[in-house]
Amino acid sequence: MASVSAAGVAVLSLLGDLLAPKPSWQPRPYALPPLTDSIAVADAVEETEPARQYDVHREETTVDVVGGELSATVFSPDAPGRFPAVAFVHGAGAGHGESHFWLGEQFARAGIVAVAYDKRDDYSYFWNRDFDQLAEDAIAVVNMMRARSDVDPERAGLWGLSEGGRVVPLAASRSDDVGFVITVGGAVNGPLRNTAWSVHEGLAADDAPEGARSLAVHVLGGGYLFTLHLDPPPGVWSRVHQPALVIYGNDDYLVPPAESSRVIVDDLRAGGNTEYAVRFFADADHGLRQDGGPAPGYVHTMTDWITRLPDTSAAAETVAGALPVQRYASTVVPKAPWYGGVYALAATVVLTVVGAAAIPAVMRRRIRAASAPGWSMTDRSARWATRAAVGAFATLWAYIGVLIGLGYTRNGATVVYQLGWGLVRAASLAAVVLAAVMLIRAVRGGSGLGRAHRVVLASRSGVVVLLLLNLAYWGIFAPQW
Incomplete structure (x- = not known):
């Protein structure tokens, strides 16, 4: 039995390597040079307050866009004259103007007309993230600001947070009416690439096993149902010719600040734009918050x-x-083959239920009516092998949830990742051993089995093989820890 189990593990390890996405994903150290070698850069960004504080006037309005209108709130200095203006472009997720009201108040007090508007109703993080449409919406808001009597039309620009860092340059590259751009924690790479970097970076920071880190990234690559695979057009910042202010918090763990700022600056320079400034804030997070x-x-x-x-x-x-x-560079995550995607996972669950429960239940009466020598031990070994395979599969996906959830939010701990990985591998090894026992007993006692017995044995064996192949695909039997 030991030799059969060892052979099974070796075969599954080989199959896992053959079935894995190609090219295989590997973490790569970040090696690009810093944006500047100046020692003065290390000085803190100035913390002084603006010299003049205006009273704030607030009004509600709407902005006409393709397919409807957007609700917006305008914060303006309560004083005569024309002022610069800015519209706040949301990050990912549901975008309500209220989330930017505090910033609108601050900008208006400093002498800037600020517009906080709602994201369109048909936007969906999972199903409808149309960057082109969001950019057109942002341009429509700029045009609304430029038409106001209290706005200097040459200084009406856009501010974008996170995913807004994809929308803002896209809008600026399409319309010269956008007078300037500001990006805060701007996401330059595609959602999947940024998410994979974030999860891997979080797991590496807590010394998660190398195999577990690769597992988390490969799982993200299989999410065909989600818009993680929706990448923005490359090189869009090279088509931005307006003044640009690029801001990142050094503790940003949702996008790579060093790499993202480097990409933006390189693209601006490639397009001939030298009117830019980059500001980093120590100990600040993705939304530039601290304490x-x-x-x-x-x-x-x-x-x-x-x-x-x-x-x-x-x-x-x-x-x-x-x-x-930045320790690791963001890298392209290979798309999973058809058998590694969401649909294949759903099919695996359905087939497991059918093979492990439905078919044996249907055949139970026929088995009782037809006795077979040795069936009791053969059936018992098949039951235990099936339970072990299902248990290992369930343990794997519970651990995947822990990996991605805690890695992304930076709430994990080394002991959780190490013990969890050990538990997944131990459960998978136990499933292989019990599968070997099932195989040996089936070979020894299978000659006297009737048709109903063979159907049940084949059903349970199929579930065991299917789940072991699934475990192998996700690298559970790979030699690396």
Whole structure:
């Protein structure tokens, strides 16, 4: 039995390598040079407050867009004159203008007309993330701002957070009416690539096993139902010719700040745009928050840059703030083959239920009516092998949920990842051993079995083989820990 089990593990390890997505995904250290070698860059971003504070006027309005209209709230300085203006473009997920009201108040006090608008109703994180349509919506809001009597039309721009970092440059590249752009924690790479980097980086920070880290990334690559695979057009920042302010928090774990800022700057330079500034904030997260509030100097950096346009577009310090440190580069995640996707997973679950429960239940009466020598032990071994395979499969997917959830949110711990990985592999090894027992007993006692017995044995054996192949595909039997 030991030799059969060992052979089974070896075969499953080989099959896992053959079935895995090609090319295989491997983490790659981040090796691009920093944006600047200047020692002065390490100085903190200025934390002073604006010299003048305006009273704020607030009004509700709507913006006409393709297919309907968007509700918007305008915050403006309660004073005569024309002011620069900015519209807040949402990140991923449901986007309601209320989430930017606090920022709109701050901008208006500093002498900037600010518009917080709702994302269109038909947007869906999973099913409908149309970056082109979101960019057209943003342009429509800019045109609304430019038509206002209290706005300087040459200084009406866009501010984008996270996924808004894909929308804002797309809008600016299509319309010269966009006077400037600001991106905060801007997502440059596609959603899948950023998510894979984030999960892997979080797991690596907590010393998760290498095999477990690769498992999490490969699972993300199999999510065909979700818009993680919706990549923005490449090189869009090279077509942005307006002044740009690029901001990242150094503790951003949703997008890689060093790499993302490098991509933006390289693209701006490739397009001939030198009117940009990059600001990093130490100890600030993806939304530029620190200790529960906005990072010191964050809001003032933006308001000062906007109110002093066009002078700030040629700032002496192109890069300022402590440079972020990045261990791993984001890399392209290979798409899973058909048998590694969501549909295949659903089919596996259905076939498991049918083979492990439905068919044996249907055949139970026939088996009782037709006795067979040795069936009791053969059936018992098949039952235990099936239970072990189902248990290993369930343990694997529970662990995957822990890996991705805790890795993405940075709430994990080394002991959780290590023990969980050991449990998955131990459960899978136990399933192989019990499958070997089932095989041996089936060979020894199978000659006297009737048709009903053979159907049940084949059904349970098929479930065991199917689940062991599934475990092998996800690298559970690979030699690496």
